[in-house]
Amino acid sequence: xxxxxxxxxxxxxxxxxxxxxxxGYIVDSATDGKAGLFHACEYDYDAxxxxxxxxxxxxxTLIRTIRSKGRTFPILILTARDNWTDxxxxxxxxxxxxxxxxxxxxxxxxxxxxxxxxxxxxSKPALEFGTVSLDTTARQLRVAGADVELTxxxxxxxxxxxxHPGKVVSKTELTEHLYDQDHxxxxxxxxxxxxxxxxxxxxxxxxxPIDTVRGLGYRFxxxxxx
Amino acid sequence: MSPLASNRPAWSLQKRxxxxxxxxLILFLGFAGIVLDRVYKExxxxxxxxxxxxxxxxxxxxxxxxxxxFFMPELDDARFSQIDSGLYGLILDSEGxxxxxxxxxxxxxxxxxxxxxxxxxxxxxxYGSVSAEDLGELVWARYGTYWENQxxxxxxxxxxxxAPSAAQIREFQSNLSLWFGAMAxxxxxxxxxxxxxxxxxxxxxxGDVSAIESGDRDQLQGHYPSELQPVTRNLNMLIKxxxxxxxxxxxxxxxxxxxxxxxxxxxxxxxxxxxxEASLPPQQLREMEEQLARMDEIISYQLRRAxxxxxxxxxxxxxxxxxxxxxxxxxxxxxxxxxxxxxxxxIADDAVFYGEESDLTELCGNxxxxxxxxxxxxxxxxVKQEARILILKIDDDGKxxxxxxxxxxxQRGARADTVTTGQGIGLAVAVDIVSAYGxxxxxxxxxxxxxxxxxxxxxA
Numbered sequence: 001x002x003x004x005x006x007x008x009x010x011x012x013x014x015x016x017x018x019x020x021x022x023x024g025y026i027v028d029s030a031t032d033g034k035a036g037l038f039h040a041c042e043y044d045y046d047a048x049x050x051x052x053x054x055x056x057x058x059x060x061t062l063i064r065t066i067r068s069k070g071r072t073f074p075i076l077i078l079t080a081r082d083n084w085t086d087x088x089x090x091x092x093x094x095x096x097x098x099x100x101x102x103x104x105x106x107x108x109x110x111x112x113x114x115x116x117x118x119x120x121x122x123s124k125p126a127l128e129f130g131t132v133s134l135d136t137t138a139r140q141l142r143v144a145g146a147d148v149e150l151t152x153x154x155x156x157x158x159x160x161x162x163x164h165p166g167k168v169v170s171k172t173e174l175t176e177h178l179y180d181q182d183h184x185x186x187x188x189x190x191x192x193x194x195x196x197x198x199x200x201x202x203x204x205x206x207x208x209p210i211d212t213v214r215g216l217g218y219r220f221x222x223x224x225x226x
Numbered sequence: 227m228s229p230l231a232s233n234r235p236a237w238s239l240q241k242r243x244x245x246x247x248x249x250x251l252i253l254f255l256g257f258a259g260i261v262l263d264r265v266y267k268e269x270x271x272x273x274x275x276x277x278x279x280x281x282x283x284x285x286x287x288x289x290x291x292x293x294x295x296f297f298m299p300e301l302d303d304a305r306f307s308q309i310d311s312g313l314y315g316l317i318l319d320s321e322g323x324x325x326x327x328x329x330x331x332x333x334x335x336x337x338x339x340x341x342x343x344x345x346x347x348x349x350x351x352x353y354g355s356v357s358a359e360d361l362g363e364l365v366w367a368r369y370g371t372y373w374e375n376q377x378x379x380x381x382x383x384x385x386x387x388x389a390p391s392a393a394q395i396r397e398f399q400s401n402l403s404l405w406f407g408a409m410a411x412x413x414x415x416x417x418x419x420x421x422x423x424x425x426x427x428x429x430x431x432x433g434d435v436s437a438i439e440s441g442d443r444d445q446l447q448g449h450y451p452s453e454l455q456p457v458t459r460n461l462n463m464l465i466k467x468x469x470x471x472x473x474x475x476x477x478x479x480x481x482x483x484x485x486x487x488x489x490x491x492x493x494x495x496x497x498x499x500x501x502x503e504a505s506l507p508p509q510q511l512r513e514m515e516e517q518l519a520r521m522d523e524i525i526s527y528q529l530r531r532a533x534x535x536x537x538x539x540x541x542x543x544x545x546x547x548x549x550x551x552x553x554x555x556x557x558x559x560x561x562x563x564x565x566x567x568x569x570x571x572x573i574a575d576d577a578v579f580y581g582e583e584s585d586l587t588e589l590c591g592n593x594x595x596x597x598x599x600x601x602x603x604x605x606x607x608x609v610k611q612e613a614r615i616l617i618l619k620i621d622d623d624g625k626x627x628x629x630x631x632x633x634x635x636x637q638r639g640a641r642a643d644t645v646t647t648g649q650g651i652g653l654a655v656a657v658d659i660v661s662a663y664g665x666x667x668x669x670x671x672x673x674x675x676x677x678x679x680x681x682x683x684x685x686a
Contacts, residue, residue: 080487084591102491
């Protein structure tokens with residue numbers, strides 16, 4: 001999952017980026033509204049965290065502009081102004097949720113999780129497809145009622161595919177959303193993760209959860225249980 | 227101004243002007259009437275005296291001496307010869323004894339000592355009045371003469387009834403009152419019209435000010451005369467600067483919140499990292515976290531209290547409640563999308579709140595947020611306007627508020643829950659706003675078993 005964090009306070013931004021990276025997110029950051037707008041328009045993000053008090057372009061205008069450019073990824077507002085006029089203004093501008101400063105990283109993580117899930121059209125914390133169930137809060141995969149252990153990268157790949165069910169996801173898209181920009185993008189590594197996931201999800205090869213669409217990419221293809 | 231004096235408004239300008247003009251009108255017309263009356267009376271008296279003098283000279287002209295008195299062969303004025311004609315002639319000697327009387331004075335019975343009381347030298351004339359039986363009030367003129375042949379002094383007296391001149395004066399007086407009355411009526415009407423015309427700009431100003439009070443207008447817009455323009459200009463500037471000041475105040479507080487809370491957020495995330503790395507004893511870490519949480523609580527509460535306006539209703543605009551509620555419901559619907567709350571609303575379209583929109587947003591935001599937070603599946607919202615009372619009812623189907631907590635939850639400045647961030651603050655701020663606007667807030671248990679908050683504002 002690739003996230004954009006726009007926050008002008010260096011220390012806070014650094015800590016947010018670190019905490020979110022530790023949680024397995026790929027995080028880009030911007031220090032002002034202008035840079036934030038550039039990033040939001042230039043790259044494809046799964047979600048953004050935007051502080052309302054920003055230099056250059058303020059948070060509300062930034063959100064409004066992002067939305068006017070047709071970007072639909074969920075936006076979480078960070079605000080120091082704990083009053084409803086500001087919150088309503090931010091949500092009305094196109095944000096999806098807010099967190100009031102100071103906050104616990106866990107809270108941000110939980111809100112982000114919910115936003116990502118909702119953006120994919122799921123209303124419950126678990127993504128359920130037939131016998132496959134991925135709990136995005138506990139980061140736990142269950143297949144046919146039994147817990148299945150995943151590595152951090154395996155989880156990231158599966159979560160991304162399950163959040164875009166039935167959609168062909170290219171290797172480039174997967175790489176962009178799962179790796180840092182400077183990361184060596186070796187597509188063979190991705191193939192290894194997909195193979196391992198197939199084994200873990202479908203040891204008997206009856207379900208065939210992940211299709212390979214030749215020349216295009218991968219598709220999560222299990223009848224929906226949502 | 228003392229509070230007592232301010233309760234009783236000073237007399238209106240119109241009342242003052244009407245009264246002052248009325249008193250002036252009465253004084254002027256009264257004084258002018260008296261002067262005119264006196265002048266006319268004097269001129270009538272002078273005319274009578276002149277006439278009598280002429281009659282005396284006429285008598286003197288025809289008077290012929292005799293041994294024992296006078297012989298008057300022919301009198302030029304026929305009224306001297308006609309009995310009770312109103313014009314009478316007498317000749318009296320120095321002792322006051324009657325030497326001759328005109329034929330008209332046959333029935334004349336007067337006390338001649340009244341006429342003869344004052345000494346009179348030759349060629350002089352005295353005037354006076356005397357009352358005669360049957361013939362009424364008479365005006366007399368007495369002229370002193372000296373007859374050399376007899377070596378005696380005589381007084382020639384002419385008398386005339388004062389009735390004709392009195393009638394003349396009465397007629398003048400009645401004419402005078404008629405004209406003055408008409409003048410008073412015309413002047414009063416003119417005064418009324420002039421006052422209305424002159425006071426119109428002030429009435430316009432009062433209307434403009436009340437339009438601002440009721441929020442129909444932002445500024446004084448009327449076309450005012452030059453005397454009022456400095457006042458209206460200053461008032462407009464005052465209104466503008468007051469609105470700007472309120473806006474600036476809010477922005478400043480927002481900035482303050484931002485600049486206080488961002489370092490708190492940094493500290494808080496640093497502590498979380500410390501906890502993960504276990505680089506501090508847990509006891510110390512907990513203390514630091516607690517203190518941080520307290521600081522955050524205090525800043526939040528005080529800033530949110532301060533951000534609410536100083537409830538100056540004078541410059542308040544009527545805020546349509548429905549618009550504010552719909553915005554809030556859209557925002558809260560986003561935030562609590564996962565709860566899929568069923569929201570039942572009954573909002574009167576014409577309901578308005580007289581105050582700051584931000585205060586209404588804050589009040590409803592906090593109460594609705596609590597309803598979304600504590601409700602299980604449904605929320606009820608009713609907004610009614612009954613005469614001058616705005617009523618907001620917010621229901622949820624949560625656990626409700628226990629009887630023993632009710633009083634204390636709604637106490638101003640009190641916090642029901644000092645542990646859960648947000649909840650206590652939200653309610654405390656709501657209570658603050660309600661009491662700042664002189665409203666009432668109460669909480670009950672509704673049919674769903676949850677809490678029902680009822681807020682009432684009495685509005686002008």
